[in-house]
Amino acid sequence: MKTIRLVQEKDAAEILAIYEPHIKETAVTFECETPSLIEFESRIKDIAADYPYIVCISNNVVIGYAYAHRQMERDAYQWNAELSVYVDKNHFHRGIGSALYSALIEILQLQNIRNVYGGVTSPNKSSEKLHEHLGFKRLGIYHGTGYKCGAWHDVAWYEKSIGDHDLNPQPFVSIKKIDKGTIMDILDHYSKGLNSI
Numbered sequence: 001m002k003t004i005r006l007v008q009e010k011d012a013a014e015i016l017a018i019y020e021p022h023i024k025e026t027a028v029t030f031e032c033e034t035p036s037l038i039e040f041e042s043r044i045k046d047i048a049a050d051y052p053y054i055v056c057i058s059n060n061v062v063i064g065y066a067y068a069h070r071q072m073e074r075d076a077y078q079w080n081a082e083l084s085v086y087v088d089k090n091h092f093h094r095g096i097g098s099a100l101y102s103a104l105i106e107i108l109q110l111q112n113i114r115n116v117y118g119g120v121t122s123p124n125k126s127s128e129k130l131h132e133h134l135g136f137k138r139l140g141i142y143h144g145t146g147y148k149c150g151a152w153h154d155v156a157w158y159e160k161s162i163g164d165h166d167l168n169p170q171p172f173v174s175i176k177k178i179d180k181g182t183i184m185d186i187l188d189h190y191s192k193g194l195n196s197i
Helices: 009-025 037-048 096-110 125-133 180-195
Strands: 002-006 053-058 061-070 080-087 115-122 137-148 151-161
Touching: 002 096, 002 180, 009 037, 009 061, 009 080, 037 053, 037 061, 053 096, 061 096, 080 096, 096 115, 096 125, 096 180, 115 125, 115 137, 125 151
Parallel strands: 080 115
Antiparallel strands: 002 053, 053 061, 061 080, 115 151, 137 151
């Protein structure tokens, strides 16, 4: 039985355990040193203050997580968010990344977000397929933009419109102001979808 829920403070160590192999062994993230647990807890808290940060649980263990954060800082960018998703290597190709991403997007729509973005170290067929499956369009590539694991890496950027681009958009709304019951309904919907696979 898998459950998707909002992140809790107690999840930080398990989330970091999923993230750390990507830091140490891959160029999926351009972070090169594993943050301390205290620093990582602070990151989660800062993001979750305004944006969705969610986890997938199986047998009381975190097996995947995803979050959104502001894409760029200037006020006119407030309707954009950048997404990230990581799944434990023992649970790849089971629909978890897709469910987490889809849940994030539904919550972001309630927050008045209009555009979502994802950066993918290229090549990464799994992540590229995930974005394409969910209707993201490839914007372009930053060539040779990051050096890690003894090589220069490209990053492909993906974009998806998730709302109308009306001329009087309502401002971004913090997740703290979104009805918790509505968020729970969204997360329950995607949990049920995972359990029906």
